[in-house]
Amino acid sequence: MPLTPLRLRLLVASLLTVSFLGALDHTVVSTSLATVAGELGALEHMSWVVVGYTLASTVLLPVLGKLGDVVGPRSIFLVSLVAFLAASLACGFAPSMVWLIVGRVLQGMSSAGLQLMSQTIMAQVTTPRQRPRYMAIIGAAFPIAILIGPVLGGLITDFWGWQWIFWVNLPFGVAALVLAVFAIPHIAPGARRSFDGAGAVTFTIALVALVLAVTWLPDPGLRLGALVATTIAVLAFAGFVLAEMRAPEPIVPFRLLRNRTVGASIALSAIIGVGIFSITAYLPTYFQMAYRTSATVSGLVPIATVFGMLVSNLTTGHLASRTGRYRAFPILGTALGAMGLVVMAALPVGLPLWVPMLVMFVVGVGTGAFMSLIITVVQSAVPSSETGAITATTNLVRQIGATVTTAIIGGVVGFGVGALLPGGLDAASLTPQQVHGMDAATQLLVAGIYRDVFAPIFLALSAVYLVGFIAALMMPQGRLSDEHVSAAATEPLPA
Structure with missing residues (x-):
């Protein structure tokens, strides 16, 4: 569905902003981890501030991708953006490491929706010939975030406090939300509306177990847990493949x-x-x-x-x-x-x-x-x-x-x-x-x-x-x- 040039520019600005915010949250936290862990008194759980975000965003990729096809990408994008802003606000107010990790998991879940739906929406409103140029602009968010994220995180932590690493998302995210409400057209979902619940559950279990196994393996005291997690991952992946072969509309086609x-x-x-x-x-x-x-x-x-x-x-x-x-x-x-x-x-x-x-x-x-x-x-x-x-x-x-x-x-x-x-x-x-x-x-x-x-x-x-x-x-x-x-x-x- 073609858009007017102005509406397309506003759409690209909105999608680029949220893609950058989602990518930045992968990298900006790294330089503040020691400060966060020290202030919240939970150094032993520090790695889960990063792992929780990455794991949540990875697990939900196929689930949200299929939901976008079922209910329409516009709805998933807007809900994900609101959830991302709410999670960013909660992370900044976190009184404990557990609260912060939960907030980061919610950030990761919503970030997956933003990343995927940005690409899906662009695919629906442009021709294949137009698309590489706009996809390249949106895709530039990740390398830019890698380049400036650690430095930006250090500056914000030193001068404003680590809470602003999350709160800085709010003004830019709200501006992107306003643009998105206006610029993203209604995109009709597919005619068939079934959802692959079995595939979503087995994939989630498999990937969580795999990440736990990889995380625990280097620690000699957690080798048994890593072995158990690996076994669960193998069984769950096998169940996932079987579920996908039988599902009328699998989340991974x-x-x-x-x-x-x-x-x-x-x-x-x-x-x-x-x-x-x-x-x-x-x-x-x-x-x-x-x-x-x-x-x-x-x-x-x-x-x-x-x-x-x-x-x-x-x-x-x-x-x-x-x-x-x-x-x-x-x-x-x-x-x-x-x-x-x-x-x-x-x-x-x-x-x-x-x-x-x-x-x-x-x-x-x-x-x-x-x-x-x-x-x-x-x-x-x-x-x-x-x-x-x-x-x-x-x-x-x-x-x-x-x-x-x-x-x-x-x-x-x-x-x-x-x-x-x-x-x-x-x-x-x-x-x-x-x-x-x-x-x-x-x-x-x-x-x-x-x-x-x-x-x-x-x-x-x-x-x-x-x-x-x-x-x-x-x-x-x-x-x-x-x-x-x-x-x-x-x-x-x-x-």
């Missing part, structure tokens, strides 16, 4: 994977989570230890990576809208990502920091080339009645891939460094500050160990991008349409 465009796009989305989101969190540690930089300087490498993603995301979105072509971007992007990570594995320690910054910038450029674009492509390949479900599935595999791979990399680094360090050095308590105060020979030894541990990780992630390159090659040739699609869609039309 497996049958659509037979469409080559859908299958390739979902694989590419998973590659983003596994291949780049997972390693970014460990880059500062690697450069502090292997390149002996300060904590501040080590942050320049992930910043370069994310900046490359941002530039490429906006550029390819504009080019895809202008030409209607899209297949070349994931092919080129995955190739750049694979080559860049191979170079990272081969780089010797001791080089000037601008060298790995440049390499990771190239990896970011490659990833950004298809980061938002594949959402448009996969939406264009399914019936409009399945837009919410397929958008949710595409985002879901990205987040699960990032979560699981991040935990795996953490385990590999911990085990590998611990096994290679000489006697007298404890990997569990070794800090960059301690290493920087040691003699030159020991510093060089530790740097070599970290390089030897991270090199195979970079190579493994390069192989992941190579899988994405193959998936991109399997994507059919096509051209994005200039027409609004309301009926069933199949493979993109050949050029």
Whole structure:
């Protein structure tokens, strides 16, 4: 349903604002955690301020995606935005860590609705040809939030107090709500209105158990709990697959994977989570230890990576809208990502920091080339009645891939460094500050160990991008349409 240019601009402004607020709440809290935990007196539960948000937002992705198809994305978006603002207000007034964690869970749940419905609404009000440009603008919220979130969180905590990390959402969120009420048109839901309750329940149990297992596994005292959680996750995932195979309208439409465009796009989305989101969190540690930089300087490498993603995301979105072509971007992007990570594995320690910054910038450029674009492509390949479900599935595999791979990399680094360090050095308590105060020979030894541990990780992630390159090659040739699609869609039309 086409909108007037003014109404479309107001809609984009509203969706970009709420997408940025949701993405920012992933990153802005990190620099204030120590202050929050100290003031609320619950250091042992500090990690759940982040884990609760991430887990809630991931669990509800397929549920809210399908609800958007059943009742209409406008209703889910507006309810999610009101809930997000209420949860932000509650977090700021939290008198205890338990209250804050509950508020963060509610924030995460509503953030999932904002993220998904922003993409779903944009799919309903634009043509496939217009969509990449607008999706790239909305998709820019996440890399921008990564770039400025930690710094902004530190400034707000130091000058205003940690409560304002949550309260700052209110004026911007209310403004976005006013714009959304006016700009978002009524979008009729699909004709069939059944909901996959069994799939929603089994998926929630499976994912919660999986996250608990990954969280508990590194703690020797919680290994038994991790084993039990893993068993529950496996059984629940099996039940989820059975439920999806039997449901008339599953929350994760497996049958659509037979469409080559859908299958390739979902694989590419998973590659983003596994291949780049997972390693970014460990880059500062690697450069502090292997390149002996300060904590501040080590942050320049992930910043370069994310900046490359941002530039490429906006550029390819504009080019895809202008030409209607899209297949070349994931092919080129995955190739750049694979080559860049191979170079990272081969780089010797001791080089000037601008060298790995440049390499990771190239990896970011490659990833950004298809980061938002594949959402448009996969939406264009399914019936409009399945837009919410397929958008949710595409985002879901990205987040699960990032979560699981991040935990795996953490385990590999911990085990590998611990096994290679000489006697007298404890990997569990070794800090960059301690290493920087040691003699030159020991510093060089530790740097070599970290390089030897991270090199195979970079190579493994390069192989992941190579899988994405193959998936991109399997994507059919096509051209994005200039027409609004309301009926069933199949493979993109050949050029």
